Amino acid sequence: MKVSYYPGCSLEGTAKSDYAESLHAIAKAFDIQLEEVRDWHCCGASAAHSINHRASIELAGNIVSLSSKLPHEDLLVPCPMCFNRLKTAVNALKEARAEQYRVQLGDEIPNIWGFAEYFSTPDMLEQIIQQVVKPLKDLKVVCYYGCMSNRPPEITGAEDHENPQIMERILDKLGATVLDWPYKTDCCGASMVLSKPGIVHVLVGKLYDMARRVGADAVVVSCQMCHMNLDMYQTQIETTWEKKFDLPIYYFSELIGLACGIKGAEKWISKHITESLSLLDRLGLLKSNVTPQVEAVA
Amino acid sequence: MESALKPDFQFLDEVESHGPFEAAACYQCRKCTNGCPVTFAMDLYPDQVIRKVILGQKDDVLRCSTIWVCATCETCTTRCPNDVKIAEIMDCLKEMAARQNIPVPQPQARILHQTFLKNIRRHGRVFEGELMAEYLITSGQLMPKFKDGTLMDDMKLGINLLRKGKMPVIPKIHKGRKFVSEILKD
Ligand code: SF4
Numbered sequence: 001m002k003v004s005y006y007p008g009c010s011l012e013g014t015a016k017s018d019y020a021e022s023l024h025a026i027a028k029a030f031d032i033q034l035e036e037v038r039d040w041h042c043c044g045a046s047a048a049h050s051i052n053h054r055a056s057i058e059l060a061g062n063i064v065s066l067s068s069k070l071p072h073e074d075l076l077v078p079c080p081m082c083f084n085r086l087k088t089a090v091n092a093l094k095e096a097r098a099e100q101y102r103v104q105l106g107d108e109i110p111n112i113w114g115f116a117e118y119f120s121t122p123d124m125l126e127q128i129i130q131q132v133v134k135p136l137k138d139l140k141v142v143c144y145y146g147c148m149s150n151r152p153p154e155i156t157g158a159e160d161h162e163n164p165q166i167m168e169r170i171l172d173k174l175g176a177t178v179l180d181w182p183y184k185t186d187c188c189g190a191s192m193v194l195s196k197p198g199i200v201h202v203l204v205g206k207l208y209d210m211a212r213r214v215g216a217d218a219v220v221v222s223c224q225m226c227h228m229n230l231d232m233y234q235t236q237i238e239t240t241w242e243k244k245f246d247l248p249i250y251y252f253s254e255l256i257g258l259a260c261g262i263k264g265a266e267k268w269i270s271k272h273i274t275e276s277l278s279l280l281d282r283l284g285l286l287k288s289n290v291t292p293q294v295e296a297v298a
Numbered sequence: 299m300e301s302a303l304k305p306d307f308q309f310l311d312e313v314e315s316h317g318p319f320e321a322a323a324c325y326q327c328r329k330c331t332n333g334c335p336v337t338f339a340m341d342l343y344p345d346q347v348i349r350k351v352i353l354g355q356k357d358d359v360l361r362c363s364t365i366w367v368c369a370t371c372e373t374c375t376t377r378c379p380n381d382v383k384i385a386e387i388m389d390c391l392k393e394m395a396a397r398q399n400i401p402v403p404q405p406q407a408r409i410l411h412q413t414f415l416k417n418i419r420r421h422g423r424v425f426e427g428e429l430m431a432e433y434l435i436t437s438g439q440l441m442p443k444f445k446d447g448t449l450m451d452d453m454k455l456g457i458n459l460l461r462k463g464k465m466p467v468i469p470k471i472h473k474g475r476k477f478v479s480e481i482l483k484d
């Protein structure tokens with residue numbers, strides 16, 4: 001099956017060697033061909049919607065417009081921020097005041113999907129069951145969604161925005177132990193990690209703390225901004241909290257890859273800043289089952 | 299945030315002209331504030347911002363740090379029983395304050411957004427390494443970060459990202475760039 005694909009900027013940068021590569025590999029394994037939207041550009045992210053509303057609608061709207069030039073029904077968007085901005089633009093460009101913007105949309109626009117959402121349809125779950133070769137036995141995780149794939153639900157179309165189940169369904173099929181917890185859709189602080197790191201340390205520390213309290217050994221995410229805030233700064237946040245959390249942060253796609261025996265899974269996971277392979281090794285989930293080369297966090 | 303009452307009765311209309319945000323529907327239940335994850339760092343609570351918009355307390359809301367601390371998590375907008383678009387009002391106030399160059403107590407968030415837009419205007423897609431460096435310089439954090447040692451952490455992280463294939467060293471050339479610089483001209 002062929003679908004349109006809008007990677008978004010960070011999938012070419014900080015989320016390239018883990019998130020992007022794992023998505024490409026699992027798509028291939030499930031026979032989904034990703035056709036990149038031609039001449040795509042940045043959606044404007046939080047900067048545009050914060051200080052230039054018009055540009056935020058026009059930039060994101062143009063991406064939808066570019067994607068409708070491809071002949072596919074579905075548009076897959078791995079970054080929840082882009083997903084949210086694209087959906088917001090579609091909404092704004094359908095309203096009565098749409099003519100104030102310099103971008104217009106035709107009648108035919110693709111269905112916009114988050115990647116995790118796409119992999120959690122009944123049909124895909126069925127296919128996942130068939131491809132699992134190494135169930136993630138004894139891997140105790142909590143799923144963390146953050147804000148953008150869920151809120152506001154009138155924009156995102158999220159089914160259960162206070163208690164989403166998308167990744168839970170996937171992880172359950174992969175054989176992991178998925179624990180319930182109250183912070184699934186709490187905020188990680190997103191780009192404030194640069195402008196107000198102190199705030200992010202508080203928000204993310206609370207997440208780690210709760211994940212550990214409910215007995216999780218790892219957190220699973222579907223957002224590269226959440227991943228960045230939870231994975232890259234863990235040592236600093238532990239210092240602020242004067243507490244060791246030692247929590248690997250996995251992308252749902254990496255775990256699909258791992259459980260389905262897709263080549264590359266261990267490599268993607270080795271690209272995290274927080275060491276994330278030894279937990280899997282202890283549980284006997286690595287293919288090689290030899291002690292992984294643990295790259296020290298410099 | 300105490301100031302003599304100088305209401306600007308046009309202000310609610312001015313804000314709503316960028317909406318509709320339904321600010322006037324607020325009945326002060328504070329549900330927005332109770333679910334907000336960053337109230338601990340705010341000088342005005344979200345419900346107070348809405349109230350002050352209604353009361354025309356323009357200076358208070360354009361100068362507060364709350365609008366820049368708001369993470370746009372959309373919890374407030376999602377939960378408001380009266381469909382007040384609180385997060386969207388926060389954005390609208392940010393844009394007004396930025397366009398009018400109103401001084402903010404801690405301008406980092408605004409500088410980050412401005413640097414980001416400059417970056418994509420230049421490249422069409424975010425070039426993360428350059429963005430981080432430029433932001434550190436323009437926000438005046440280079441020296442303080444050098445002094446408290448966190449610059450070293452950032453540099454180590456940068457090297458780590460480079461090693462792990464998460465930090466391209468040259469920006470991609472692509473055709474979408476022109477559109478972005480056109481849109482961001484004004
Ligand atoms: S939740 Fe809505 S009605 Fe309640 S105080 Fe906030 S803005 Fe007003």
Ligand code: SF4
Nearest residue numbers: 334368369371372374
């Ligand atoms: S959008 Fe802003 S004001 Fe609303 S709950 Fe989130 S951080 Fe608070």
